[in-house]
Amino acid sequence: MTETTTATGLLELHETMAVIRATEKAAHDLFMSGLVKGTTHLAAGHEAVAVGARAALRDGDYAFATYRGHHHAIAWGATPEECLAELMQRSTGLNKGKGGSMHLTKAATGMLGSYAIVGAHLPMAVGAAWSARLRGSGQVAVAFFGDGATNIGAFHEALNLAAVWRLPVLFVCENNFYMEYTPIASVTATEHPAAGRAPSYGLPAEVVDGNDVVTVRDAVARAAKRARAGDGPTVLEAHTYRHYGHSRTDPAKYRPDGELERWLERDPLTVSAARLRATGTGDDEIAAAEDRAAAVVDAAIAAAEAAPPADLAEAFTDVWADGGSAWRT
Secondary structure: OOOOOOHHHHHHHHHHHHHHHHHHHHHHHHHHOOOOOOOOOOOOOOHHHHHHHHHHOOOOOEEEEEOOOHHHHHHOOOOHHHHHHHHOOEOOOOOOOOOOOOOOOEHHHOEEEEEOOOOOHHHHHHHHHHHHHHHOOOOOEEEEEEHHHHHOHHHHHHHHHHHHHOOOEEEEEEEOOEEOOEEHHHOOOOOOOOHHHHHHHOOOEEEEEOOOHHHHHHHHHHHHHHHHOOOOOEEEEEEOOOOOOOOOOOOOOOOOOOHHHHHHOOOHHHHHHHHHHHOOOOHHHHHHHHHHHHHHHHHHHHHHHHOOEOOHHHHHOOOOOOOOOOOOO
């Protein structure tokens, strides 16, 4: 766990969020210029959830994310260059250009993938936690998911089994109040779609401000301590808001007038900057951190654009754990 209780530590968290924000903007702009194909789901506005969670955990702890997972990948050690090159189908991409925006993975740092199928990764996180328990490694698995996943059967199956086996897994819901284009409140019986269902499985739950990186960090730290002590899972519901539409093709016209503007007043970077000022950090230091973040991403864009395209031969590698593609019986 990174030391984040000092002004220096908080500035590092702010800078990491600024790197993610700049990477998200780059991804959007590259799509608009035709350099990225397919679609993408941007996480601008969600940065504090991933960065706060990572700050509370240890090296080697596992992360499982959704298709809106750029912020998780970078928080867990992927570089902006690796991510942007992956989106641009370059050979230097995080997954050699084969995964794209919705399948970012960096197993060496514990980022065990982002998944396009809603809720599918929650049982995988339970499996990783079971593995950690069997090996006695002390690792914790964290499953990040959206509010819409709480209405998927895999969510309930994962919570139930994790509770029965008291596994070291954290369930972190990034509740941005929309499941694709539908307000979650219009199709869900409980006020808190994740935290409100935790008692059904005998699990503790907490609703937190997902736009405050320190609040998220502290909540995840409490939950991780409980998990490592053998007391089982925790459900955290982090309230946040995406600045863009659901995907590149979504203008988000279904949002009420003024809603986005109200949430922008609680932008994670705005909240973080206010915390920094309260510690005595000057605006010049904050601006310098944001400038460093911008420079990192500018360099990443240039490097990704200059990288060679994905090698077609790589399409037949990494199908199995041994790196090959031959069918095994």
